[in-house]
Amino acid sequence: MENALSKLWDMYEQSKRNRTEDNLTNSFAVHKLTQEKIKLQASYDKLVGDVQALLDENERRAQMERKPDESKLQEKYDMVKNLTVSQASVIRNMKLKLAEEKTKLQAHIDELEKVVEQTKAKLNGIKAILDE
Template sequence: MVSWSEDDDSSENYYQYATSGSDDGIVKIPATTDDSEFEGTEFVLCHEHGKRAERLVAFEGIHTGRRFLACAVKDGKNYGLVEWIDPSWPATMENALSKLWDMYEESKRNRTEDNLMNSFVVHKLTQEKIKLQASYERLVEDVQALLDENERRAQMKSKPDKSKLQEKYDML
């Protein structure tokens, strides 16, 4: 039966992981994922808080896939890992998990760097678009002014001069 006693040294990694969180007495639990098959009628109470322990499955580092019990209280000195249900993985499995998580983290860093570089490119293109839009608007204004001037000249040429009309009329 699982107990809340920290005297149970059944898992070497339990103590390594549990003490790696911080120096202020707060024990950090690994990231978790759901496992619908991790259930049972038996439950464990925290001696400190008197609350039922949560059943969790690790989804981080070399403990990925291991089930454990954690205190249900999310803050305070006794928050954290209670006890591992599953034994430690063999060293080869831990090594493989460690490499996979390293690959994942590197991929995540690369995507972040790519996103940053792409945001710089987008910013540069946006600035260029703004400049081109301003140039286009000036060009449209210049073309409109030129068309207006041509129309004005055409109207001037098409307005008949009264003296010339009078001459033509007199000739008839």
């Protein structure tokens, strides 16, 4: 009986160590993904700011250059229009990437929560055995 209890206690301690190691590994992974998400968000915010600054600058230039030849103005308008379309495409792509990262992070968090619940169930089983 004493050997069995000792063996159960060793199993409990090993389970506890394994759970701690798993939690540490998973927290590193979550931290890494969170840092990557922060970097992507900062990059996206910078891109949006740059696009807005470019549009403001182009609008200011267009106002200053309204007096020149109308064909030159039309060319510049077309250039700004094309640039805006391409920048909108880039912004949409960044939003999609951020949404995908968010989905991945949520899935990883859900997985970690499942592992925690499974570990709690195992510990409760071991405690029940020890209490008997």
